[in-house]
Amino acid sequence: MNIKIFFYIPFLFLLFSSLSFSQVVNIEKKRTDNPKGGLQGNIDFSFSAIDNGNSILIGKNTIKLQYFKKKHLFLFFNDISMSQVNKNIFQNDGYQHLRYNLNRDSSRVIPEAFVQYQYNTIKKIERRYVGGIGPRIKIIEKDTFRMYFGPLSMYEHEELSNDSITDKFRLSCYLSFTWNFSKWFSLNNITYYQPNYADFSDFRLASESNLMIRITNKLFLKSLFELTYDSKPPPGVKNMLFNFTNGVSWVF
16 A cells, blocks of 8 residues: 555544544534524535545535424434545445424423434444434523433344344433533533443443633634443444544634
8 A cells, every 4th residue: 555545544534533433423412502493404515536646535415404383393414424545445424313302382391203324334333223202301591501401212223244233222311511601611511321221231321522712702712522432332343432622713
């Protein structure tokens, strides 16, 4: 293999680390805080083809759609990524997620249901189908602090690359909060806990925290920390993974 390939591999992982990192899909961070009536959303697609002695292909597609009418909220998310160097696949993963909320006025308990399809060749997940239902509970909802709790139940059908097939019922429990404790600092976190009802020693834990620090009126420092733990991962996949990223953002 040409040595130049090693200069591109780190960039491929940096570009797509947010998708390939976790087996638990974080839907909370994709919600809109104040949904407007009708259809909202965005569709993004990018593709890069490079030939400099090595053949490099990078593709990504994301779709975020939100439809809100009266008390009914529908959310649809699509996220697909692929990266390949000289026909060697470094990433091939994606998911499609559909969620429904029944938003009743002044109610602290919001019924919700979801279905999802997911695959991740790096994590050796050929395909995973999940569907669940449960309440989304408003614990606190103020201008500076919001907290939600969701104890949902879900069915999971999973097929791995080693031909293993499993069907499980899991608790899919999440706790999320957003804290805008001044105009200079904001922090949000979402933590998921997904044990198997039949065997609580078989569980997944995932947590994501985002810290935003205002340096000036237009310059921000951003920090992201992600941690996932799977007590019984597919063979050859580590139990624990983490990712810590710092960056800056210029807003004008």
